[in-house]
Amino acid sequence: MFNKEFEAMPVNKMKELQLERLKWSIRHAYENNPFYRKKYDDAGFNPDQFKTLDDMRRVPFLTKQDMRGNYPFGLFAVPLSKVVRVHSSSGTTGNATVVGYTKGDVEVFAEVVARCLAAYGATENDVIQVAYGYGLFTGGLGLHYGAEKLGALTVPISGGNTERQLMLIKDFGTTMIACTPSYMLNIADYIEKKRPDYDIRKTKLKAGILGAEPWSEAMRGEIESRLGIQAYDIYGLSEVIGPGVSCECQEKAGLHVHEDHFYVEIIDPDTGEVLPEGEKGEIVYTTITKEAFPGIRYRSRDITRLYREPCKCGRTLVRMEKVTGRSDDMLIIRGVNVFPSQIETVLMEAEGTEPHYQIIVDRKGALDDIEVKVEVNEKLFSDELKVLDGLKRRIEDRMRSVLGISAKITLVEPLTIARSEGKAVRVVDKRKI
Amino acid sequence: MNVTQLSVFMENKPGHLQGVLKILAEAGINIITLTIAETSDFGILRMVVNKPDGGYEALKEKGYTASLTDVLAIEIDDTPGSLLKAIDTFSRRKLNIEYMYAFTEKRGDRAVMLFRFEDIELAKKALNEEGYSIVKKIDIIGE
Structure with missing residues (x-):
């Protein structure tokens, strides 16, 4: 364990620590951020009312909408001079969420990631290849500083360029690679199709640190058997801190939440009521040590379950099940968050009309594939092929520049998209997650 | 027309x-x-x-x-090089053709081709000046 004092802290002691830190965090948000103050005043909540963990249910929720509404720095609770880094969630430019970190926050971020790496068995003797994208996305820099904190040899290769990934795995003796699970499978496909001479089992690669998108046990089995490595889940949200909110250990039996930094609750997504431990619902996060960007009762929309049965690894931290569903319609496509409403906006903007459309997400080989079917109505139609072709290309270009995804646009006949009770079925997710 | x-x-x-x-x-x-x-x-x-x-x-x-x-139906001689000659004319008059296709039956000894021009009015004027015969709608659909 990287930090046994906290990772194996007796549960009662952890709850005391959480209560103390929660009191600080809620007061910090209320006193240092006008948005929180107004929200709490309007809801008739005062930090003085927060005395026990049970009082959490009185604290108003923070939503993705609140974050977007306060773009870019409206939810910061420290002066900008104290903020040393920003990250931003994926999504359309106008809808992005900007998160800030103080020096202390950056330190905590590295610490929780280092704990995750240690939980997968990494030490300073490992060579960790960070194949997440470096940039505004929290994945690259998050894993990078965590790996350095652990003392491992950190290879900041960033995403893509599979040929070079393979070369460095071999030449540097990489023992662990951090990337999305779909990219991991993409590497397996690449080796099979283009580099049959490359024997990954003869390299030192022993584990994949995989996250940033939902993935199933079936996918784990496929990655492990095709590449001969251990596949571990790392979970996080940029709104909370980034990767490292929770991680699996070598038992692969749920993800340990770093409770000394993040307080978690499960609620009924419809009523907002807190559910008893062990029940499935939406997981809600509260940061309890974060300075620049406190997230108090952030509704993640991720569906999971929490449980406290002791883990063989010795960690006492509460465990969450692998997240496989959401309580809203957000899609995660190749690690990019996409809401159907954003696709609708693109279609509207591209053509000035609202055509019927349907989003079909599938996993072809290893990568997510997105197709948008658009019904051709009279306003869109032309007897000239070049006009229809131009329409397709215009929508594709806009999807790429606004949403950051390459979608295949298929023009279809009117009334061919299935409608249920008159309303078009907007999303068909064929991926088996 | x-x-x-x-x-x-x-x-x-x-x-x-x-x-x-x-x-x-x-x-x-x-x-x-x-x-x-x-x-x-x-x-x-x-x-x-x-x-x-x-x-x-x-x-x-x-x-x-x-x-x-709207498209234009134009009579063209059914002899080698006639279509080329017509296209040459369009090119010289800077008439852009979006697409074209033909009728299966001849009118007398001439072929009839359909042209979709970028600018139909400009095309009509130019073709009249060049002496091409534009077939009337009534002669084609019989009404």
Whole structure:
């Protein structure tokens, strides 16, 4: 364990620590951020009312909408001079969420990631290849500083360029690679199709640190058997801190939440009521040590379950099940968050009309594939092929520049998209997650 | 003098052309000539029919996306090089052709071709000046 004092802290002691830190965090948000103050005043909540963990249910929720509404720095609770880094969630430019970190926050971020790496068995003797994208996305820099904190040899290769990934795995003796699970499978496909001479089992690669998108046990089995490595889940949200909110250990039996930094609750997504431990619902996060960007009762929309049965690894931290569903319609496509409403906006903007459309997400080989079917109505139609072709290309270009995804646009006949009770079925997710 | 062309959007899948033709048959629409422009997933069926408005309404009623556009039917000598000569003329007069197709039957000893020009009015003026004979709608659809 990287930090046994906290990772194996007796549960009662952890709850005391959480209560103390929660009191600080809620007061910090209320006193240092006008948005929180107004929200709490309007809801008739005062930090003085927060005395026990049970009082959490009185604290108003923070939503993705609140974050977007306060773009870019409206939810910061420290002066900008104290903020040393920003990250931003994926999504359309106008809808992005900007998160800030103080020096202390950056330190905590590295610490929780280092704990995750240690939980997968990494030490300073490992060579960790960070194949997440470096940039505004929290994945690259998050894993990078965590790996350095652990003392491992950190290879900041960033995403893509599979040929070079393979070369460095071999030449540097990489023992662990951090990337999305779909990219991991993409590497397996690449080796099979283009580099049959490359024997990954003869390299030192022993584990994949995989996250940033939902993935199933079936996918784990496929990655492990095709590449001969251990596949571990790392979970996080940029709104909370980034990767490292929770991680699996070598038992692969749920993800340990770093409770000394993040307080978690499960609620009924419809009523907002807190559910008893062990029940499935939406997981809600509260940061309890974060300075620049406190997230108090952030509704993640991720569906999971929490449980406290002791883990063989010795960690006492509460465990969450692998997240496989959401309580809203957000899609995660190749690690990019996409809401159907954003696709609708693109279609509207591209053509000035609202055509019927349907989003079909599938996993072809290893990568997510997105197709948008658009019904051709009279306003869109032309007897000239070049006009229809131009329409397709215009929508594709806009999807790429606004949403950051390459979608295949298929023009279809009117009334061919299935409608249920008159309303078009907007999303068909064929991926088996 | 323009000929009204009926165009329909169709997916490039088995059975789709059949569906469109069935609607036209049931509405008593006679197809005089047609062409299909296709891509891998969709196509545009363009037709000259005896009752374009009737065809358009019938297709629309069944949920198809259709449109009516004006094209020009031009008589061209049925001899080697005549089409080339016509195209040369269009080129010289800077008339851009979007697409073209032909009638299966001759008018007397001349062939009739359909042209969709970028600017139909400009094309008509130029073709008249160049001495081309533009076939009237009535001579084609028989009404």
